[in-house]
Amino acid sequence: MSDEEDDLILDELDDGELVLQMHDDLYDGMADEIAEAVHILLKRKWTPYDVLTKALVEGMRIVGIDFRDGILFVPEVLLAAGAMKKGMHILKPLLIETGAPQLGKMVIGTVKGDIHDIGKNLVAMMMEGAGFEVVDLGINNPVEDYIEALKRENADILGMSALLTTTMPYMKTVIDTMVEQGIRDDYIVLVGGAPLNEEFGKAIGSDAYCRDAAVAVETAKEFMARKHNRAG
Amino acid sequence: MNLLSRLLDERDWLMADGATGTNLFNRGLEAGEAPELWNVDQPSKIKALYRDAVDSGSDIFLTNSFGGTAARLKLHNAQHRVRELNKAAAELGREVADKAGRPVVVAGSVGPTGEIFEPLGPLSHAEAVEMFQEQGAALMEGGADVLWLETISAPEEYKAAAEAFANIGAPWVGTMSFDTAGRTMMGLTSSDMVDMVQGIDNRPIGFGANCGVGASDLLRTIQGFKAANPEVPIVAKGNAGIPKFVHGHIHYDGTPELMGQYAVMVRNSGAKIIGGCCGTMPEHLVAMRKALEETPMGPPPTNAEIEAVLGGFSSASDGTGDAPLPKRVRRRRK
Numbered sequence: 405m406s407d408e409e410d411d412l413i414l415d416e417l418d419d420g421e422l423v424l425q426m427h428d429d430l431y432d433g434m435a436d437e438i439a440e441a442v443h444i445l446l447k448r449k450w451t452p453y454d455v456l457t458k459a460l461v462e463g464m465r466i467v468g469i470d471f472r473d474g475i476l477f478v479p480e481v482l483l484a485a486g487a488m489k490k491g492m493h494i495l496k497p498l499l500i501e502t503g504a505p506q507l508g509k510m511v512i513g514t515v516k517g518d519i520h521d522i523g524k525n526l527v528a529m530m531m532e533g534a535g536f537e538v539v540d541l542g543i544n545n546p547v548e549d550y551i552e553a554l555k556r557e558n559a560d561i562l563g564m565s566a567l568l569t570t571t572m573p574y575m576k577t578v579i580d581t582m583v584e585q586g587i588r589d590d591y592i593v594l595v596g597g598a599p600l601n602e603e604f605g606k607a608i609g610s611d612a613y614c615r616d617a618a619v620a621v622e623t624a625k626e627f628m629a630r631k632h633n634r635a636g
Numbered sequence: 637m638n639l640l641s642r643l644l645d646e647r648d649w650l651m652a653d654g655a656t657g658t659n660l661f662n663r664g665l666e667a668g669e670a671p672e673l674w675n676v677d678q679p680s681k682i683k684a685l686y687r688d689a690v691d692s693g694s695d696i697f698l699t700n701s702f703g704g705t706a707a708r709l710k711l712h713n714a715q716h717r718v719r720e721l722n723k724a725a726a727e728l729g730r731e732v733a734d735k736a737g738r739p740v741v742v743a744g745s746v747g748p749t750g751e752i753f754e755p756l757g758p759l760s761h762a763e764a765v766e767m768f769q770e771q772g773a774a775l776m777e778g779g780a781d782v783l784w785l786e787t788i789s790a791p792e793e794y795k796a797a798a799e800a801f802a803n804i805g806a807p808w809v810g811t812m813s814f815d816t817a818g819r820t821m822m823g824l825t826s827s828d829m830v831d832m833v834q835g836i837d838n839r840p841i842g843f844g845a846n847c848g849v850g851a852s853d854l855l856r857t858i859q860g861f862k863a864a865n866p867e868v869p870i871v872a873k874g875n876a877g878i879p880k881f882v883h884g885h886i887h888y889d890g891t892p893e894l895m896g897q898y899a900v901m902v903r904n905s906g907a908k909i910i911g912g913c914c915g916t917m918p919e920h921l922v923a924m925r926k927a928l929e930e931t932p933m934g935p936p937p938t939n940a941e942i943e944a945v946l947g948g949f950s951s952a953s954d955g956t957g958d959a960p961l962p963k964r965v966r967r968r969r970k
Binding site for chain 1: 657658661665666668669711750752756757789815816817818819821822823878879880881888914915951953955962963964966967968
């Protein structure tokens with residue numbers, strides 16, 4: 405850290421400058437600075453929803469782009485997500501209090517037989533960072549657990565992850581069961597994991613294969629927008 | 637001197653084995669089951685797996701112990717069986733290797749813990765060293781010639797394993813998986829890995845890349861190692877193509893012929909130990925051995941030649957070389 409950095413006083417920046425600085429601070433994973441800036445914006449009478457979307461979500465969107473493009477890697481993204489979380493911790497009760505609109509709710513977990521969860525955790529963090537509500541079922545989920553959680557949580561999106569070529573076919577079992585129960589079209593189904601590809605995503609009847617966490621977020625936003633249009 | 641170091645001195649190249657998981661699933665392992673339990677429950681199937689590699693011409697095979705750290709076995713509630721399961725994996729290997737009629741290296745496979753290191757994650761350096769040491773000691777006790785760390789993403793984890801293996805005086809090889817825009821998931825480039833390996837006190841006797849995306853990316857990684865002038869021999873263990881979903885089953889699209897071409901190209905690129913990873917079956921190994929024996933050394937393939945034979949790269953750059961790295965300009969602090 406140079407002296408110049410220490411001299412930066414967030415409260416002296418105007419709103420526009422401060423928001424841009426927050427994007428940078430998220431990018432650099434500076435959690436304390438993010439928390440301070442969130443408090444400053446709230447003190448300046450910003451709505452919690454505006455702080456979330458214009459400062460935090462937009463900042464994480466930039467992180468997501470650079471992760472997708474191979475400029476940032478997992479350690480930097482984890483740091484950024486940690487800073488985002490610190491900001492969200494302040495905002496969450498206020499968002500509920502003010503009845504702010506929600507982007508959507510996702511149920512996520514690795515499929516039965518698969519215990520590899522680093523990728524799934526990243527997606528969950530990035531989705532939360534993008535303002536989605538995420539219900540994380542953890543590892544090794546049988547089809548019943550996914551379906552029970554989707555119904556219980558009134559979720560919009562199902563996210564399934566598999567790292568092994570031997571466990572990825574189970575995604576089809578889950579989707580086939582949803583079709584049998586007549587609930588497939590009630591949810592957006594996104595799949596991901598190292599050995600998957602787009603062709604596989606199509607073959608098993610998912611809505612989309614997501615190459616990485618950043619793509620998952622963009623795809624989820626896109627499908628939610630379509631869903632709203634259809635409903636409206 | 638350990639057998640692997642001796643063979644490396646004597647030979648121009650050595651062939652390692654293929655897939656463990658893919659082969660075990662073909663033998664009836666169920667998804668979600670810990671393969672390591674078979675070292676005790678189905679020893680004849682594990683010996684058959686090892687024998688397939690030996691019979692297909694492998695000079696080295698890896699034991700069925702990839703998920704044998706306490707961290708991984710815990711997911712199957714078998715964290716108290718680390719010594720038993722790893723020792724058995726190596727003992728079965730010793731038995732097969734000693735009957736091979738030629739020198740074959742039993743390499744005790746050690747995979748990642750699956751945990752993220754502090755401060756970003758929960759795993760401390762001391763805990764990681766302890767787990768690798770526990771597993772490594774059991775593999776050596778069971779008769780492994782060397783330990784073989786593979787599919788690592790984080791430099792911290794690689795170094796923790798090096799320290800653990802130094803504590804028990806075990807010779808070792810260590811490879812990482814370069815699956816994210818030509819780097820490991822944690823952002824390490826091929827040249828970064830060379831720097832790391834050369835700086836380790838307990839240097840491995842071989843280092844390199846395994847698994848990852850496709851054979852093309854792996855070749856580019858091997859050439860990246862070579863360009864950094866490593867003093868340690870290079871290991872290449874690539875997947876047999878890309879997994880495809882055919883008639884309800886997963887099938888890797890790399891043919892034996894293609895893997896033969898991959899083996900020659902990767903040797904020409906500087907690898908001294910050559911093998912396969914996921915999807916690599918005995919027929920692939922036979923084709924690789926034949927191609928390696930029948931094809932004279934040649935110049936390293938160009939990127940265009942790699943793409944023409946093995947398919948395109950997953951990213952334009954792999955973060956090495958002279959091309960300026962893309963960087964986002966920050967406003968003040970950085």
